[in-house]
C-alpha cells in the first residue's frame with residue numbers, strides 16, 4: 001500500500017523522523033512494518049527500465065491511536081535505505097506493509113514495564129509511551145537506554161522532559177564511549193547485572209522489553225535470566 005510522506009524532521013545526529021499519510025494501519029504499540037524503497041534505474045542499461053525495490057523493517061514510532069504513521073530512522077554509514085531516507089522530500093510516496101511482529105505492548109497482561117534498548121532500539125518504546133500517554137494508562141515504566149555518546153541519544157530532550165514530568169516513567173541513560181562523565185548520564189559504561197539490579201526493586205510481575213542489536217539483546221536476556229526473570233516475561237526485537 002502506498003503512503004505519502006507529509007512531514008520530515010531531522011535531528012542533528014543522523015536521525016530522521018518521517019510522517020506518512022495513508023490508509024489506517026491497525027497495529028499495536030511496539031510493532032514494526034516493512035518499508036519498500038524504490039531506487040530509480042540509472043544503470044544506463046537500456047534493456048531494462050525496472051526500478052530496484054529494497055525492503056527494510058522499521059518500528060512504528062508513535063501510537064496507533066494517531067492519525068498518521070510516524071517512523072524514526074537512524075542513518076547507518078554505508079547503509080542503502082537509511083542513507084536514502086535522509087534525502088527524501090515531502091510528497092514522495094512509499095510502500096508500507098504491516099504490521100509485523102509479536103513485540104508489542106499487550107494492554108491486558110503487561111501491567112509493569114521495563115524497557116531496555118540501545119541506539120534506535122528506543123523507537124518501539126516511543127510508540128508504547130505515546131500510547132500509554134494517549135490512553136492515560138497508569139502503568140509504571142522504567143526505561144534503560146544505552147548509547148555510545150550523548151549525541152547519539154534519539155529524542156533526548158523529550159525523553160528527559162517526560163521522565164521529569166511523569167512520576168510513573170523513569171528513564172535511565174548509560175553511555176559506553178564518552179571519555180568524560182556526562183550530567184544526563186546515569187552510568188558510564190555498558191548495562192550490566194549490578195546496574196539493572198540496583199535500579200529494579202524486584203522482577204516479579206514485570207514485562208521486560210529488549211530492543212537493539214542481536215548481541216545487545218542476547219547479553220541483556222542472559223542477565224535477566226540470571227536475575228530470575230522468566231522467559232515468558234521477556235519480549236525481544238533484535239536486528240543485525
Ligand SMILES: Cc1cc2nc3c(=O)[nH]c(=O)nc-3n(C[C@H](O)[C@H](O)[C@H](O)COP(=O)(O)OP(=O)(O)OC[C@H]3O[C@@H](n4cnc5c(N)ncnc54)[C@H](O)[C@@H]3O)c2cc1C
Pocket residue numbers: 032056057058059060072073074075076077078079080081082083120123124237238239240
Ligand atoms: C524489527 C526491526 C525493526 C527495526 N526498526 C528500526 C527503526 O525503528 N529505526 C531504524 O533506524 N532502524 C530500524 N531497523 C533497522 C533497519 O531495518 C535497517 O537495517 C537499517 O535502517 C539499515 O538499513 P540500510 O539499508 O541503511 O543498511 P544496509 O544497506 O542494509 O547496510 C547495513 C550495514 O551493512 C553494511 N553493508 C551494506 N552492504 C555491505 C556489503 N556489501 N559489504 C559489507 N557491508 C555492507 C553497511 O555499511 C551498513 O553498516 C529495524 C530492524 C528490524 C529487524
